[in-house]
Amino acid sequence: MTYRFGISFIGGKWSEESLIGFAYAFEQRTHTREKVRPYLVPNTQLGDVVGS
């Protein structure tokens, strides 16, 4: 199996609102994504190629 190094919030049917709330509160307290520098950083973002 592949190891994805994340944490998952699991809920009952139609609980997406709650799960998004918990995930957001956790993300905003940890900011794990900002603590690691990727080897490759994309130099094109959607905004560069998709018209508004």
Next chain:
Amino acid sequence: MARSVSDAAYLLSIIAGKDENDNYTLAQPWDTPPDYTQALNFSSLRGARIGIPRNGLTRYTIPQPVLDAFEDAIQVMKSAGATIVDNANFPAWDEYVTDSNAPIGNSAIVLEADFVSNLASYLSHLTSNPNNIKTVSDESNFTRHFALEEYPDRDTGAWDQCLSLGYNNSDYRFWQAYQYSSYLGGEGGVLGALKANNLDTLILPTDCASELPARAGLPIVAVPMGFFPSNSTVRESWRGLVWAGPNIPSVRTFQFPLSFAVH
């Protein structure tokens, strides 16, 4: 997949809703889905009841950095005002492990029989089908004889496994497998653990989180928790893709029955 939970909430609010071509979406209990961006609340962990199904950590060997980060994450949630309920276990976990380890378990039957039906259904809607491929069997046969598919290095094993069942998702054996598999993920799994402990959510490291809710079509939101330390051994798959190594962060998984059929 998205860059942040916020981005994902905006995306979901756009893509959620009923689609007459996807009967799973017709089961949603509202005419207009919620505005998920309203759920982006820094304080939402306060008062939340969060369960830890410890038996869900026992099937695979989970790397120590992941286990350590998971314990740290639990402390973050406690500090944010959540009530942690430890050992909120999946009630039918042992049955699930037995089923998962079976050569052809119930979950495999569901996926394989569904694929036989659904690929044929998809192909029947093509307006152009130059190779006249109508079934999994046609697809397997074509792949074996079309040089650019690089058979047998890239083989047809998964399809041939589906065909070996000998039936599609209209068979009673599919329905039995579907009901049992749904039970293992639902009342015997996620829903049972939530109900028995009066919980709002369960948490697990992402690498062992998806199988049970997938069986019952239940949602997951995953966020980065940590990354392998800089002295990690680089490990490659047999195709040469790196799956573990320094600084490899987490992958966000989103599994929304609202928009995607998940068995």
